[in-house]
Amino acid sequence: MAGLGAIAPRAPAQEITVDVGALAGPSWRADNITLTYLSPSALRLDVATVQWAGRVAATKLQAHCSTRFVATELRCERGRFSATIPGWGRLQGTLEGAFGNAESWRARLEVPRHGLLATLEQSAADMNVAVRVHGQKAEDLRKLAAAFGQAMPGEFAGNVDLTLRATLGPATTTATLEMSTGSLSYQEPSGRYAAENLAAHARARWDSGPQQWTLRAEGRGGQVYAEPLFLDFTALPTTAELVALDSKDHWRIEGLHLRQGTAGTLEATGLISKAGLRLESAELAFDAPALASLFATDVQPFLIGTPLDGLTAQGTARGSVSLRSGSLTALTAELSGVALSAGRLGLSLDDLNGQVHWAPAGAAPSSLQWHAGSIGRIPLGPSKVSFRAQGRDLELLAPWRQPLLEGAVHVQRLALSKVGLPQLDADFRAALEPIDLAALCRALDWPVFGGTLGGQLPGLRVQNEVWSIDGALEAQVFDGTVRLENLRAIEPFGVLPRVAADAHMRRIDLETLTGTFSFGRITGRLDGDVEGLRLLDWKPVAFDARFHSTPGDDSRRRISQRAIDNISAIGGGPTGLLSRGFLSIFKDFSYDRMGISCVLRDGRCRMDGIEPAPPHDGQAGYYLVKGRLLPRIDVVGYTREVSWDTLVQQVEAALASGGPQTQ
Known part of the structure; x- marks a missing residue:
């Protein structure tokens, strides 16, 4: 470290300028420093450039003040300073300080126009920094961040309070940044991110010893949109706590705790690669005692454009999720008193209870039961189904009977493979216990006619989004028979479903x-x-x-x-x-x-x-x-x-x- 030795009292007969040269610490550096003794009681400091973390933080820094010596310490009182700050331009404020030598000095700076108060103290090998910005325009802070290489494109409105405390030492550095805002708005140019009247508080701490970040953030009011999520902190105040370790190539999430009001919580650990911020692994546990609010906020946005678009859920759910290389590797969910409604599929289930397990292989059995439901306008009775879901396969573990319209569908076998792929394949066998056609007509708001619909349902085959029936479907209606043959449906749940069939009616009354x-x-x-x-x-x-x-x-x-x-x-x-x-x-x-x-x-x-x-x-x-x-x-x-x-x-x-x- 270059600098002065101890300063002894002296009374210059004329103006004296001392070329200090440069001073440097672990994360900062000041170049071209000169001290000018204007009189026995006045001193001026000039610094050409101040760098912080390798970036220019200020230029043309000039300070002058009244001075007096106390023992071996030179004190600066009733001082003024000015400096050019990237993104802010020329600032002026007041200054107080004391200087003993390069390893023992302190300073206090205040800029009333920006609500800025900063204190700096060098003690032995450590430098302590405290900076407070009160009521600063968010747009001005954006400009300052851009000057330090932290580009934040978009438009900000509102004020922000910031407090930075840091200890910079030769071996370790700790820093704590707190931010509060009562009404912050933001619009990112692409429209993918936005905030409106955001009321929030965040506190982040960095410790270079274990290379660790600790974060706590609270969303207290207003709304935030981060594609595709829309978060309403007024309806669901949210808190997040994070502990993350920083290594050369990865961020290790030691613990993440997220709470969204009374709707639910999420606990997570994981590993994130710095190359492209790629998620390498994660373990998540969720608890949703109020599923409706959490589902609408955190799940529905990801279903837009899928057959489950518009899916709603109420009730209670808890479970866990495992991810590896960005892909799901295990899922467990326990449902209690859940009501599901998938309007696009015309399906709803009420009082749904049970457990769902999924894994690439060797998954535990799953079991679900419900009290009632509907397919379109057709009501469903209470039922229970046991199945195994693993990889892209799903298979019934026992025959499944679904009551409806005074009859039932009795599924003897159902096995799906390659679920989610165009090559989806299905093996299906079922029988139709006689369904009352009058009840079916009333459910569909058709003219009521008698008869029953029953018999064996032939095999169903699904391949490349083509659903086809092996054999024929036959119904007894109007004291005659109706028979459907060669039935095929292409993308029945797609945007433009197509159906082909031949129909034959005999002896209709x-x-x-x-x-x-x-x-x-x-x-x-x-x-x-x-x-x-x-x-x-x-x-x-x-x-x-x-x-x-x-x-x-x-x-x-x-x-x-x-x-x-x-x-x-x-x-x-x-x-x-x-x-x-x-x-x-x-x-x-x-x-x-x-x-x-x-x-x-x-x-x-x-x-x-x-x-x-x-x-x-x-x-x-x-x-x-x-x-x-x-x-x-x-x-x-x-x-x-x-x-x-x-x-x-x-x-x-x-x-x-x-x-x-x-x-």
Whole structure:
């Protein structure tokens, strides 16, 4: 260390300038120092440059004061100083101090304009620093930080209180920085980070002995956005305590404790590589006695854009998570009284309890049970499921029965592999205990019709986001059968789901069907086939559909005036004719056969009936209903091509219409 020896009292006869040269400590350095004795009681100090931690902290430092000697110590009283500080410009303030030699001196500086008070004391080999900044504009502090290489792009508003205390020694350095703000706002240029009316306090301590950081921070009010998290400290005051060790290549998190109001806590340890701030390992334990608030703040933002977007949760949860190289290696969660709702999937579960375990291999069994729930509008009864989840595989450990609509789905086997990948594969076998179709209709707000839906559910295969059924699904409805074959769904939970199937209906009781939908009364039996059905976003875009009277059916076949009117309207013919003239006295008529077909392509429906009808006014038609006996009524269609949307509107109008007064 270069510097002066002890200063003895003297009375200069004229101005004397002493070239001190440079002074340096472990983290600081002052160059081109000169002392000028202006008079026996006045002294001026000039320093060209002051460096802190290798960066220029001040230039053109000049101080002058009244002096007096006390023993071997030169004291500076009623002094003034000025200096140029990077980011702040030229500062002026008051100065007091005492100087014995390079290893024994102290100084006190105050800059009222910036609320700055600093004290520096060199004692033996240690230098003690205390700096307080009260009510400083945050924007000015940003400029100061930028001058020291700590760039903080963006706009700040509000004031900050800062206190720095440090002891700089040849072997060890300790420093404590405290910051408080009552109403700080910040906007980062990219929009990824922001703060509004932030009320917070933070205290950070650095100890070079064990190379350790200790941090405590409190968010007391206001809001902070750090993509994708939005933290409302007014609703959830948050505290964080951190102990971290600094090595050459890593940060070792000895302990992290995070508390978000009464919503929950997080405890963590870990190892972070300084190269790219990469998380190498972490052990986390969480406890969420008020899951709703914690879930909305810390989980939902990460689900945006996924099938679980909008997922909500209430209840209590606790558990642990292990991470290695940024990847999940173990998870354990215990749920108590949890209510889950996934609106995008149409799924909800109430009073969910149990344990979930996951590991890459050798995971412990998991078990969940719930009191109630729903899929869309379909209510679910109480159930319990046991399974094992490990790696990308999930497998039932026991058959699972899910009650619904006075019946149940009985899953005998479910095994999923490659979960989360396009190559997802599934092995599924289940039986459907008869479900009441009337209850299903009420749940879906459909017109109510009777019957049951039951039987074996064939195997389900999933590969490359294509869900396909092995075999056929069959239901007993309207005293007949409906059978679905070749059922496939592509990305059913994606943005644009696609479905393909063939449907076959046999011996549907028309009296039950038409009575259900208030279409007008028809008796007899109906067969139908819908080949090549294609749905896009659950809306039909293509099919070949044909419906006709069941061959060989010897049941009584009658059709009411309302039904004739509605069928005529769908075929593009006139309506209301039967309600006028002598035919109005007949409530219904006999018919021989009926049928209609539609081939849908590119939004247009190519229509036909059961057979060609004689031309009328040069226009060829087709029979929709072919009458029998007297008075005989035939319904002939003449529209060959119609917009699918228009046809749907016509059918909806027919179902909603009261029809002619005579039934």
